[in-house]
Amino acid sequence: MDQLTAADITAAADRIAGHVRPVPVTPTGPGGVWLALELLQHTGSFKARGAQNFVRAHHRAGTLPAAGVTIASGGNAGLACAWAAQQAGVPATVFLPVNAPAVKVQRLRGYGADVRLVGSEYAQALAACEEFAAGSGALASHAYDHPLIAAGAGTLFEEIRRQVPALDTVVVSVGGGGLFAGVATAARAHGVRVVAVEPEHCRALNAALAAGRPVDVPVDSIAADSLGARRVSATALRAARREGVRSVLVPDAAIVRARRSLWDGHRLAVEHAAATALAALDDAYRPAADETVCVVLCGANTDLATLTQ
Incomplete structure (x- = not known):
């Protein structure tokens, strides 16, 4: 992935x-x-932001093929890609792990996507997607490791800052790093700190910081359907090394508590990946008394029957 700048966002x-x-x-x-x-x-x-940016950029450039777009995803990036492709009038072929939540598979088909279930992890679905793109002529998108995808995700930061001008810190969940890279790049231009939150056993960014380079990590968390990237992007790692960024880990139990509290206290039905960011305030990151913090609740594609579990 190329260097990401505030101008890109x-x-x-x-x-x-x-x-x-x-x-x-x-x-x-x-x-x-x-x-x-x-x-x-x-x-x-x-994910709708990055997908829309990706598809519209290629449409304007005349590089959107009749074969459409293809992507590998834990679910959310696939949904966004299928939606953006449908709006552009081209097909979408989406590769998911076989354990992707049924609610996401059903919604993908509702957007007209050709859904293909391959392997037990995102990395296996990605390999199948790359093979399909090479043979079909479809334009390959990416769930997180692409400058247009990360730049699109980063657009939400300025919208937050306009509404919370005294913002000191923004807290985001991290999977492969697209949202984090975009938000951290935008936040740095305004001197706003970023807290990058990952499940203890889906710690691609945290492990990359420790190793000094992106490395493969085990994937085992209740939030793995969205945050289960085995390796973080190089752009996310560069953003995480900058001043004003902190990487923290949270246990699955804290994620479950945060998700339940959002439902019980605010009637917000979020997926576990969204609750991961809020879970950091349970213990991993304690804001100062005078600190203004915004937590990004990044997604709602979840099974409503599990909200109290």
Whole structure:
């Protein structure tokens, strides 16, 4: 992935304006913690921003083939890609692990996608997607490791900052690093700190920081369907090495508690990946008394029957 700049994110914001929903921001109550409700985005997650940016950029450049687009995904990136492709009038072929949540598979088919279930992990679905792209002529997108995808994700930061001008810190969940890379790049331009949150056993960014390079990690978390990338992008690692970024890990138990509290206390139905960011405030990251923090709730593609589990 190429170097990501604040100018890339500004260009993405111009490109997708009017095609995505501006993120609502709400306080949690007294104090300085806000929630960015990106779970209300088209397709149910922030991924719609990057997918729209990717497809619209290629459409404008005349490089969107009749064979359409293809992507490997844990679910959310596939949903966003299928939605953006449907709007552009081209087909989408989406590769998912066989254990992808049924709710995401059903919604993908609702967007007209050709859904192919391959392997037990994202990496296996990605290999199948790459083989398909090479043989079909379809344009290969990526769930997170592409400059247009990360730039699109980063557009939500400026929307948050306009609503919370006193913002000190933004907290985001990390899987492969597209959302984090985009938000961290935008936040750095304004001197806003970023807390990157991962499950203890899906720690691709945290492990890359420790190793000094992207490395493969085991994937075993309740949030693995969205945060289960085996390796973080090089761009995300570069962003994480900059001043003002902190990497933290949270246990699955804290993720479950955070998800339940969002439902019980706010009637917000989020997926475990979204709850992962909020779980950091349970223990891994304690804001100062005068610190203004915004937690990005990145997605809502979940089975409603599990909200109290």
